[in-house]
Amino acid sequence: MNPQPTIDAMRTAAQTLSVGDVREQLRVLQELRxxxxxxxxxxxxxxxASKDYELDGASTLNTWVRNQLRMNSGEANALVRGAIVARELPLVADAAFDGRISTQHVRAFVYGLKHVGLEPMRQHEDVLLAVALEHAPSDLFETIKHLKDTVHPEDLDDAWERGMDREDITVDxxxxGWHVxxxxxxxxxxxxxxxxxxxxAPRDKDDDRTGSQRRVQGLDDLLDSILASGLPSDKGVRPHLSVFVDANTVxxxxxxxxxxxxHPFTAPGPSPETKPAKLAGHGAIGPHLLMYLACIGDTTAFLTQHRDGQQAQILNAGRVKYEPTLIQRRAVLARQKGVCATPxxxxxxxxxxxxxxxxHGGPTDLDLLVGLCVRCHHLIHRGRLQITGNAVDGFEFATHAGRSLRRRRQTSYRRAA
Structure with missing residues (x-):
């Protein structure tokens, strides 16, 4: 290695630190680095090239860097990859020696050697170096990525196919709250x-909400619009948020x-005798959130106790009607708290x-109706999932091989609907 560029940079830095102003001192220190x-x-x-790292008992250059220069694996890898750039791209190496480009620029060239290839990088080295000399490392990265897309267009389709294999979204x-x-x-x-x-997007010039607030509120407004009119109803029951709560709790x-x-500082908490309201698919919610949802939503009342079972009998249709009525559907959803019955x-x-x-002769009676999500419903009709029992004694679920799943008790509509 010719040490003169480094020595010159050190001399320049020393002189500037002695007589230059703060701005010049900072610039020259960065160039020296x-x-x-x-x-x-x-x-x-x-x-x-010399393999002299073996004299210190290191089997590889990377190991020597970690042991002798006290660097972690990430730092050692970056340093060794930078050495590869210095060996393969001489124009880039000279600019780095002179302090005209940063280590972040060098890392962009490392990316290029790995993903674009040696020959294309050598062919376009002068153009890429010009970008590095005039622009930030992020701009150089984008330029090299564009070169990669031009040289290897098939990689774009490969990436798309890999993305198709990975795609998934969960809301837990x-x-x-909810984790997306x-x-x-x-x-x-x-x-x-x-x-x-x-x-x-900001509503106007006076919209001072943060980006996160605007994104969440925008998504909330969009979901409100879709739930109100953008989704088809399922036999009269439109998709919506469901909160299940008894009158005493309200x-x-x-x-x-x-x-x-x-009385914000002295008000007592809710009575422990009242059951908390439950948001379908989420769980218990507090009184303030319950009151908010009650303020913006509609209420449907259900009889939850009737000793002689008359209410359930009224909702039974027997063999007269195949399609469950709207009130039967709502009653099933209320009985299950809006969640699929499958364990x-x-x-x-x-x-x-x-x-x-x-x-098979089954009646359209409330105690013999169960709410299943689309996937579980398909599994039933494909023979992969079995269900027996009724809402009074509880539904039993099993796999196609007969292995029982954890039992979920479905309380009779005569006692809780």
């Missing part, structure tokens, strides 16, 4: 990005919220199934 990094990379190239309930995770393929992700950009929650408003399933978009199939 780049020059030292480049010199270190060049020396690593020589050490790799957690104690303080997933991965979308190129096309679906672009659609979602376009929608989110649209609904989360009254207690209203009193608690009012007291908390009037372990938490989906909330439900279809109504005759546990004794209509084609």
């Amino acid at each position: 780049h020059a030292v990094d480049a010199a270190q990379a060049a020396l690593l190239v020589e050490l790799e 309930a957690v104690p303080d 995770t997933g991965f979308l393929n190129t096309v679906t992700g672009a659609k979602l990005k376009a929608v989110m950009d649209s609904v989360s 009254a207690a929650a209203a009193d608690h919220v009012q007291n908390a408003t009037d 372990g399933c938490h989906h909330t978009h439900l279809e109504i199934h005759h546990t004794i199939w209509w084609s």
